[in-house]
């Protein structure tokens with residue numbers, strides 16, 4: 001599904017990713033952990049195609065195609081979904097319009113008929129139940145006045161609507177209380193299938209109690225310095241990030 | 251990918267959508283301006299003497315006036331002698347049925363989507379279409395006539411309702427009000443006239459489409475709307491113009507008079523050719539629009555969506571004479587590439603308890619300059635009057651400019667004037683968020699801009715609002731950065 005080979009990327013002339021290698025197969029859940037500033041969000045943004053990030057070396061193959069050549073919206077429609085660490089507010093744009101446009105862009109891309117307003121609302125209600133989304137939120141402008149937790153929930157809600165092949169969740173757990181965390185995890189798990197893959201970027205182990213990863217990678221200073229099974233997350237929880245830092249000469 | 255390509259193509263190679271020129275034989279008088287030309291225009295139009303005198307008075311005053319230079323605009327010198335001041339379709343202005351109309355003209359109308367046909371009746375819109383300077387076809391006059399409503403070309407009004415024209419012409423915009431209004435008063439070719447009698451609610455939106463068509467012909471439209479006691483009308487003006495290399499001057503005048511408890515809603519979607527990406531060509535749009543709420547409790551509202559023209563100089567205004575009268579100005583002005591707009595409103599409070607509202611939404615992109623200029627003036631006797639002004643600017647990049655020039659003069663202590671202003675920028679993060687959800691940049695900007703302008707768009711009649719929404723999006727294609 002996704003193959004990252006020797007990926008280097010910089011932002012504003014500063015090299016952040018320094019040779020990432022990662023392969024994600026269909027159905028797999030990968031967790032990426034690491035201290036603040038190690039480049040987790042950078043990796044997520046590079047995969048999603050954010051302009052500010054310049055890829056200086058390496059390649060990314062998604063579903064057999066060169067991902068880096070494509071525009072952000074093409075990547076999205078090809079099935080890459082990024083749950084943002086900090087979702088932005090878009091004043092003046094109603095949630096329902098935004099979501100309907102998004103869903104229909106995806107459908108057009110797949111050669112499906114666009115949904116009418118009625119059909120869309122029906123789909124929306126179904127998915128709202130999945131993540132316990134309130135109409136008081138869907139009646140607002142995109143993310144406007146949402147609390148941190150509501151914004152995260154909204155990301156998972158959109159993921160449920162779009163059913164991506166590869167979901168990248170960038171610290172979706174941060175700022176969530178335990179109930180919200182469970183809801184979000186349930187949403188993610190409900191979408192799990194042998195065809196869909198997930199990359200969970202997280203700082204803490206607790207989300208991984210609910211979304212169980214097949215692999216855990218530790219990203220440190222722009223490189224993956226350790227890869228193992230889910231036990232690595234527990235080990236990290238126990239020993240703390242200083243363990244990684246000291247092992248890597250800091 | 252295909253969608254993406256199409257948009258890219260439209261943006262980079264797309265010509266102005268309505269930039270075609272129709273090849274209709276026209277009767278054009280020689281270029282230049284002097285008293286003889288004015289007499290010739292008046293004679294060609296078979297006008298009564300009061301009209302000739304009106305024109306001559308305006309011309310003589312205009313000669314002594316200077317081009318205004320206070321606006322935040324760079325206006326290239328205009329050679330008024332290089333303009334031809336009259337053009338009429340050769341076949342003459344009157345047809346009994348569509349079959350008699352030049353097929354090319356019909357074709358033009360169709361390309362523009364101007365519905366002269368019966369379907370439009372079902373949609374509830376009467377159309378008085380103006381091609382060049384002479385009205386070619388007026389529809390649904392009979393339906394309106396049953397209610398005693400007069401809706402016709404200005405020339406026709408001069409012939410058939412001279413008393414009304416004489417009584418109200420120049421009441422809102424005096425002959426020498428400003429340089430461009432004086433020029434218009436001297437040479438105006440045609441336009442629309444509308445009279446709503448006492449107690450009548452006009453049953454349909456009255457709509458006029460303007461269009462410049464003959465090369466190098468200045469367009470000087472004149473519109474006069476009179477709403478008698480207890481009457482109501484909603485009037486729509488929309489315009490498109492064909493692509494031209496030379497700059498074309500457009501100096502229209504619109505006057506509205508409302509008597510006791512009458513209401514006029516005037517809506518405009520302005521889409522003149524804005525010039526190319528490098529600022530070459532485009533219409534110069536110097537418009538004087540003013541309404542006088544003469545009667546008590548009368549109301550005039552201006553709603554405009556301005557996306558076209560190379561230069562826009564336009565301040566739809568209300569003079570609130572009658573006690574309890576109400577004035578409104580709602581505007582969305584988009585500038586892109588090298589467009590310049592200096593637009594806003596004047597609200598002059600004369601009567602007691604008069605109220606006015608100004609909502610201005612500027613959207614700037616490219617290397618354009620977009621200015622709001624407004625005057626709120628409360629006279630000493632206008633006790634308990636109120637104004638609220640909201641002026642917002644939205645920037646799409648760092649190379650464009652947005653400016654706000656509010657002037658406030660309050661002459662009594664019981665009145666309240668409030669002014670609010672905001673400036674915001676469409677963030678790359680917002681665009682990226684939309685992109686990540688599969689929404690391309692153009693559509694994303696369209697959504698954001700329409701959201702921003704919603705308050706004004708909502709004031710437009712339904713069909714017009716939909717058109718205006720599309721227009722906003724088209725005008726901003728390829729403009730984020």
Ligand SMILES: Nc1ncnc2c1ncn2[C@@H]1O[C@H](COP(=O)(O)OP(=O)(O)O)[C@@H](O)[C@H]1O
Nearest residue numbers: 011012016035036037038039040041042043052
């Ligand atoms: N847009 C940006 N501009 C400048 N520096 C950035 C930008 N994005 C990330 N960085 C820098 O890159 C490094 C990695 O950041 P990030 O990928 O957000 O780390 P993480 O998500 O692992 O906490 C940090 O030093 C951060 O300051």
Ligand SMILES: [Mg+2]
Nearest residue numbers: 040041085171
């Ligand atoms: Mg991060």
